[in-house]
Amino acid sequence: MDEAVLILLQLLAAALIVGGVLSWLLRSLLCKSHNDIGAKAVLVTGCDTGIGHELAKHLDALGFQVFAGCLDTASEGAQRLRVEASPRLRLVNMDVRRDDHVAAAVNFIQDNMFAGEEGLYAVINNAGVCVCGEFEWQTWNQIYSQVEVNLLGTMRVIKHCLPLLKSAQGRVINVSSVAGLHGYPGLSVYCASKHALEGLSEVLRLELSKFGVNVITVQPGDFSKATHLLNSHHRNMNEMWSEMSEHARDEYKDFFIAYHDSIARSGFTGYRRKPLSVLPPSVMEGFQTALLTKVPAKKYLLMPTLISRIKMVFLNNIPGSWAQEIVSARYRKSVPNVDMSRSRSSLNTITY
Numbered sequence: 308m309d310e311a312v313l314i315l316l317q318l319l320a321a322a323l324i325v326g327g328v329l330s331w332l333l334r335s336l337l338c339k340s341h342n343d344i345g346a347k348a349v350l351v352t353g354c355d356t357g358i359g360h361e362l363a364k365h366l367d368a369l370g371f372q373v374f375a376g377c378l379d380t381a382s383e384g385a386q387r388l389r390v391e392a393s394p395r396l397r398l399v400n401m402d403v404r405r406d407d408h409v410a411a412a413v414n415f416i417q418d419n420m421f422a423g424e425e426g427l428y429a430v431i432n433n434a435g436v437c438v439c440g441e442f443e444w445q446t447w448n449q450i451y452s453q454v455e456v457n458l459l460g461t462m463r464v465i466k467h468c469l470p471l472l473k474s475a476q477g478r479v480i481n482v483s484s485v486a487g488l489h490g491y492p493g494l495s496v497y498c499a500s501k502h503a504l505e506g507l508s509e510v511l512r513l514e515l516s517k518f519g520v521n522v523i524t525v526q527p528g529d530f531s532k533a534t535h536l537l538n539s540h541h542r543n544m545n546e547m548w549s550e551m552s553e554h555a556r557d558e559y560k561d562f563f564i565a566y567h568d569s570i571a572r573s574g575f576t577g578y579r580r581k582p583l584s585v586l587p588p589s590v591m592e593g594f595q596t597a598l599l600t601k602v603p604a605k606k607y608l609l610m611p612t613l614i615s616r617i618k619m620v621f622l623n624n625i626p627g628s629w630a631q632e633i634v635s636a637r638y639r640k641s642v643p644n645v646d647m648s649r650s651r652s653s654l655n656t657i658t659y
Contacts, residue, residue: 342599344370346395346421348475349598350412352376352403352464353434355384357534358482358527358590362431365591366598367392372424374416376401376434376464403434403460413467426474429598432461433482437536439570442495443555444547444563450496457500462507469515476519480597481508483524485608485619489630492638493566512605523597528610528619530586540571565642573641587611 349366353359354375363375373396377385380398389398397419401412416427436456438449465479472479486494487501505524512522531537544567548556556563593609610616622630 342601344599346370346372346424347428348372348374348416348420348424348426349429349431350374350376350399350416350427350464350468351431351433352401352460353378354388354398355379355382356538357433357536358530358586359431359433360384360388361586361591362433362594363388363396364392365595367396369595371395371428372421373397374399374412374419376403376412378402378434401464403464404455406463409463409467413471417471424475426471426477427468428475428477429480430464430468430472430477431480431482431594431598432464434460435482435536437494437497437531438543439493439497439537439540440543440547440566441493444551444559445496446546446550449543449546453496453500457497458503458507461504465511472520473515473518478521478523478598478603479508479511479515480523480525480594483508483526485526485528485610487524487526488619488623489634491634493570521603523603523605523607525594525597525607525609527590528608528615530590530611534586537570540567562642569641 349371351359351363351366351373354363355377359375363373367373373392375385375388375392375396376399377388378401379385380400385398388396397415399412399415400408402408420426434456436453438445438453440449461481468479471477481504483504484497484501486498487505490498508522508524515522548563551559590609593607597603597607608616608619610619622633
């Protein structure tokens with residue numbers, strides 16, 4: 308009897324192993340299998356500049372019917388899309404902070420989809436704001452704008468687009484960041500908004516699965532120099548300085564200047580000596596995979612280089628306290644040593 312039970316357990320274990328291997332192979336084949344593009348409708352937010360602008364052009368070239376959401380359809384970036392893309396691409400005036408804008412944009416999309424399309428194949432929530440500076444320095448308007456665009460704006464777009472997404476059994480692609488995985492000094496509010504976006508995506512993935520709607524997060528690394536995410540950096544810096552108390556100016560002066568110089572040179576990590584000024588093809592390829600794979604992954608990590616990807620995978624798989632110490636050491640290294648204890652004279656204005 309004992310021998311029979313042992314044989315049965317061995318057979319069961321062998322069956323589980325074979326089943327697991329077959330399941331893995333089947334999933335691998337499905338992940339390599341892509342949906343046809345046809346004339347599927349896709350909404351991309353934040354297309355005036357950066358990743359959204361490049362993504363709108365890329366998806367248009369692939370054959371998607373792209374609705375390019377722009378903060379200002381009269382902006383230089385929007386007008387370049389009008390000229391450089393095919394007639395399929397439609398500009399949509401969309402300020403994700405405004406409910407009336409988003410509602411009107413969704414109505415426009417519904418009225419202008421190609422005949423036969425039942426809804427939106429995908430919504431790519433790319434619109435985002437990043438302000439670099441320690442939490443104590445940032446003004447309330449800077450804090451609010453990041454939460455309002457990065458988190459509430461994304462929620463607003465999803466909320467309005469859900470009927471169209473459910474009709475097409477489409478997918479939501481939320482553009483998060485490596486700042487949604489770890490806490491980076493100088494990016495407190497940005498990190499908070501991206502961590503919240505990761506949490507939102509986790510729950511929506513469960514809630515919308517019954518409708519056949521996939522929820523995916525794409526987590527780009529530091530492409531801030533290539534995406535013009537920091538175009539307003541000097542203006543933000545001056546706003547911080549203008550609202551600082553005299554005590555805070557005296558306390559932080561040298562460190563404040565050193566920090567912002569570092570960001571201006573090398574992007575928001577303040578780390579690379581030769582920051583990327585052009586988005587590498589791998590970024591568009593990553594979004595394309597997230598869009599077209601029949602069985603998409605939950606998350607896609609997009610890093611500037613293979614080395615940076617290896618480093619991030621390592622950071623994601625070590626104890627949190629170790630990762631925090633590594634990030635902290637990088638931050639200390641990126642900003643020149645400043646004696647914070649010595650007395651400083653006040654600096655009334657900083658201009659660039």
